[in-house]
Amino acid sequence: MKVDVVLGLQWGDEGKGKIVDVLARNYPVICRFQGGPNAGHSLQFSGKSFVLHSVPAGVFRKNTVNIIGNGVVLDPIIFQEECQAIAKMGVDPTKNIIISKRAHLILPTHRIMDAASEASLGKTKIGSTLKGIGPTYMDKTGRNGLRVGDVLSKDFKKKFNTLKQRHASYLKQFDFEYDINKNEKEWFKAVEYLKKFKIVDSEYELNSLLKTKKALAEGAQGTMLDVDFGAYPFVTSSSTICAGACTGLGVAPTKIGKVFGVFKAYCTRVGSGPFPTELNDAVGEELRQKGHEFGATTGRPRRTGWLDLPALKFAIMVDGVTDLIMMKADVLDSFDTIKVAVAYKVDGKKTDRYPYEASAKIEPVYKEFKGWKKDLTKCKTAKELPSAFKRYIAFIEKELGVKVSYASVGPDRSQTIRMD
Numbered sequence: 001m002k003v004d005v006v007l008g009l010q011w012g013d014e015g016k017g018k019i020v021d022v023l024a025r026n027y028p029v030i031c032r033f034q035g036g037p038n039a040g041h042s043l044q045f046s047g048k049s050f051v052l053h054s055v056p057a058g059v060f061r062k063n064t065v066n067i068i069g070n071g072v073v074l075d076p077i078i079f080q081e082e083c084q085a086i087a088k089m090g091v092d093p094t095k096n097i098i099i100s101k102r103a104h105l106i107l108p109t110h111r112i113m114d115a116a117s118e119a120s121l122g123k124t125k126i127g128s129t130l131k132g133i134g135p136t137y138m139d140k141t142g143r144n145g146l147r148v149g150d151v152l153s154k155d156f157k158k159k160f161n162t163l164k165q166r167h168a169s170y171l172k173q174f175d176f177e178y179d180i181n182k183n184e185k186e187w188f189k190a191v192e193y194l195k196k197f198k199i200v201d202s203e204y205e206l207n208s209l210l211k212t213k214k215a216l217a218e219g220a221q222g223t224m225l226d227v228d229f230g231a232y233p234f235v236t237s238s239s240t241i242c243a244g245a246c247t248g249l250g251v252a253p254t255k256i257g258k259v260f261g262v263f264k265a266y267c268t269r270v271g272s273g274p275f276p277t278e279l280n281d282a283v284g285e286e287l288r289q290k291g292h293e294f295g296a297t298t299g300r301p302r303r304t305g306w307l308d309l310p311a312l313k314f315a316i317m318v319d320g321v322t323d324l325i326m327m328k329a330d331v332l333d334s335f336d337t338i339k340v341a342v343a344y345k346v347d348g349k350k351t352d353r354y355p356y357e358a359s360a361k362i363e364p365v366y367k368e369f370k371g372w373k374k375d376l377t378k379c380k381t382a383k384e385l386p387s388a389f390k391r392y393i394a395f396i397e398k399e400l401g402v403k404v405s406y407a408s409v410g411p412d413r414s415q416t417i418r419m420d
């Protein structure tokens with residue numbers, strides 16, 4: 001059977017957590033394949049809300065196997081906190097989460113390196129979540145990293161100390177105050193907790209499960225933050241695109257089934273970097289307030305702007321999206337006019353291509369729509385949706401060449417409308 005993939009098509013925070021949770025009932029296996037605790041997937045159900053960072057969104061569903069794949073970077077301290085909060089909700093995470101031996105460990109010193117590097121960049125900083133993601137992937141590709149499987153080896157402490165020493169040398173170049181031993185005790189305690197989980201060759205487990213079961217792979221961040229295809233260097237450090245599901249889980253490209261592309265009816269971004277349709281005005285503030293656009297992981301106010309079709313087209317192309325899912329459509333309910341960028345002017349020249357240069361001056365070319373001015377949160381079926389909203393969706397589908405399969409009109413699982 002196939003692995004279907006859910007991906008963010010913008011700069012993260014598209015609402016993937018909710019959609020994975022809605023889709024999860026159809027999948028006995030849910031996997032995370034990249035990123036780490038920089039992600040914050042918010043779920044809301046039965047009046048409760050929960051933010052997941054490293055744990056796959058199937059954790060609250062009975063009889064679901066949740067896989068943390070080799071492409072993920074795991075911070076044992078954050079993972080333990082998250083799992084203990086899940087346990088308080090009446091679910092034993094040690095029973096339904098399995099972890100790849102090949103996933104890399106975030107050490108306390110990785111977090112210090114992240115902070116030191118960002119501080120040294122000053123105004124040109126990336127706006128990292130400071131969870132140690134970049135330095136951990138640096139050690140992975142530099143072939144120095146510690147992996148989850150290492151916690152089972154006798155000389156784990158020795159391996160840890162070797163890497164810590166390496167980090168201490170690296171940190172000498174920065175004019176930055178830190179305590180190299182910070183959080184080390186808690187980290188080793190959390191490693192003991194990690195050992196309660198099944199630490200496995202998850203590529204074998206998953207491929208074996210696929211003989212009889214289908215799986216859903218849950219992307220973190222968004223395509224426009226991909227280390228290769230985002231506006232480098234204002235990107236995260238992993239492959240957030242569809243191909244990342246293959247390398248981050250050990251499944252062949254021929255095993256990929258549907259690719260669900262999740263996007264918000266407008267755009268947001270946290271951290272620095274290009275954002276062509278950004279609104280630094282009252283409309284932007286209205287989007288932020290109505291959409292509660294504050295980071296689930298860091299609490300930072302998100303930058304806001306209109307929907308950007310050239311960026312979406314780019315994401316759909318590199319991801320091979322088969323189904324679109326529009327999130328937070330209800331946030332636009334009260335707007336008289338809704339704008340959509342249909343092209344860019346880059347250095348005065350009209351184009352529908354996303355430029356390579358992060359420094360390119362991009363001026364969006366907008367098409368305006370009359371707002372629907374109806375409360376979408378009350379709509380239960382596609383038939384009940386206002387015609388102005390349907391026209392907006394039809395235009396987007398025509399421009400992007402992919403159907404919108406679901407529209408989300410509120411935070412609850414039940415406020416998800418099947419469009420076809």
Ligand code: IMP
Pocket residue numbers: 011012013038039040126127128129130131133134220221225234235236237270271272
């Ligand atoms: P890092 O991955 O924490 O190093 O952050 C690199 C960039 O990606 C920064 O601009 C972050 O704000 C952004 N970023 C990382 N994770 C997320 C996420 O889950 N949602 C949105 N932006 C993110």
